[in-house]
Amino acid sequence: MIWLTWRQFRPQAVTGLALLAAAAILFLVTGWRMHHSYTTALAWCALPDACDGATAGARALGAQLSQLQRSYEPMFVLLQLLVIASPAAIGIFWGAPLIGRELETGTHQLAWNQTVTRTRWLAVKVSVVGVAAIAATALLTWLLSWWAGPLDHLNGDRWAAMTFASRGIVPLGYAAFAFALGVTLGLLLRRTLPAMAITLAVFAAVQVLVPALIRPHLLPSTTSTYSIDQASASRFHDFQGTQTDFHFGLPIPQDAWLTSRPPVENPSGQVARIADYSDCFPDGGDVPRLPDIGACLAEYDLHQTVTYHPASHYWPLQWMESGLFLALCAALVGTCFWWIRRRQN
Incomplete structure (x- = not known):
């Protein structure tokens, strides 16, 4: 055979x-x-x-x-x-x-x-x-x-x-x-x-x-929330904003997997807009300094959240995802054996 x-x-x-x-x-x-x-x-x-x-x-x-x-x-x-x-x-x-x-x-x-x-x-x-x-x-x-x-x-x-x-x-x-x-x-x-x-x-x-x-x-992720002020903004990597929202590049551990970075929110949980805090952002083509923006926004009690998997999750996630697909494979092969045994013709 x-x-x-x-x-x-x-x-x-x-x-x-x-x-x-x-x-x-x-x-x-x-x-x-x-x-x-x-x-x-x-x-x-x-x-x-x-x-x-x-x-x-x-x-x-x-x-x-x-x-x-x-x-x-x-x-x-x-x-x-x-x-x-x-x-x-x-x-x-x-x-x-x-x-x-x-x-x-x-x-x-x-x-x-x-x-x-x-x-x-x-x-x-x-x-x-x-x-x-x-x-x-x-x-x-x-x-x-x-x-x-x-x-x-x-x-x-x-x-x-x-x-x-x-x-x-x-x-x-x-x-x-x-x-x-x-x-x-x-x-x-x-x-x-x-x-x-x-x-x-x-x-x-x-x-x-x-x-x-x-x-x-597959594994519990880590979530960190940062208040937007001068001290925290000095640790941020970058800044991106649109007409509807803005967010900072929050610090995460080295080699971590960033899974979620929602925009800045106000104390009520609503998405903050640049237009609502226009006095904190430079006009024209000036390059914004993150500590200055953070110091200006500190009085508004804004915050931003980041969710990530640490580097130590890499191989456990590899094994768990592989195990998931192997389990699907076993289920499909089992279906094949069940089907071929019950066939009369």
């Missing part, structure tokens, strides 16, 4: 292996070049007094690293999209046809009329191709993590939606879920093309909903 599964899966496996090899070559060739440029710049800066403070050497290093970041930014986005899209491709081209094509063409009858039971037939197919899917995703994720190491260090934001979804272990959970989703839809619909289309639609919807609605609430 394993040999038969491999023979049926071989065209897709060869195609996937060729694409994986091409991606690996791209990662390695461009990655070695980028890593060499990055380490060379840092090695030059390691010379005595080369990059101390605001010296010309420090400015030159900053310009060199910024240029390196800009040069590889388009490829950085493209390769992240490649890793994020690979589970969807696995679900569409490996999962959906695995059972759906056999039921559509009737070739499953050959195996069912022999000594192979339906349960064993399904178990071998799902196990062999599922392991290949997770292994391929793991290799792609590792290659991207190595390739993007210098850029991740320069960006300093591992919580970004695309970065979080293409690093660590969550891509493996995505791959397992997408594969099981394709298999389940192929089994239920008994048609390959509809199963492929619905797999793509459902997986895309889940990829949008989980980061926005579920990921921020």
Whole structure:
């Protein structure tokens, strides 16, 4: 049965292996070049007094690293999209046809009329191709993590939606879920093309909903409220305002994930508007000084809230989100076994 599964899966496996090899070559060739440029710049800066403070050497290093970041930014986005899209491709081209094509063409009858039971037939197919899917995703994720190491260090934001979804272990959970989703839809619909289309639609919807609605609430977040006065405003990073509201860049711990930064509110909980406090904001093109604005607003008893996840939540959230998708995968596979046992024809 394993040999038969491999023979049926071989065209897709060869195609996937060729694409994986091409991606690996791209990662390695461009990655070695980028890593060499990055380490060379840092090695030059390691010379005595080369990059101390605001010296010309420090400015030159900053310009060199910024240029390196800009040069590889388009490829950085493209390769992240490649890793994020690979589970969807696995679900569409490996999962959906695995059972759906056999039921559509009737070739499953050959195996069912022999000594192979339906349960064993399904178990071998799902196990062999599922392991290949997770292994391929793991290799792609590792290659991207190595390739993007210098850029991740320069960006300093591992919580970004695309970065979080293409690093660590969550891509493996995505791959397992997408594969099981394709298999389940192929089994239920008994048609390959509809199963492929619905797999793509459902997986895309889940990829949008989980980061926005579920990921921020998997662990309790931290909420801090700051009064707007001269002392607190001196700690703020920036200021942004419109006709309807304004807010400050509140301080949060390093490498934390900012999940919510609502605008400034008055003591009644209503959103404050710049027009209501126009005497505290400079006219024309003058650059506002945050301590001066805070000192002027202090008498109005305004406040602003910020919600974030600390850096220590990164790996627990990775594990919890992966566990969520693995649980969905297990539920889908269980549905497949229940469905195929109850079928009379």
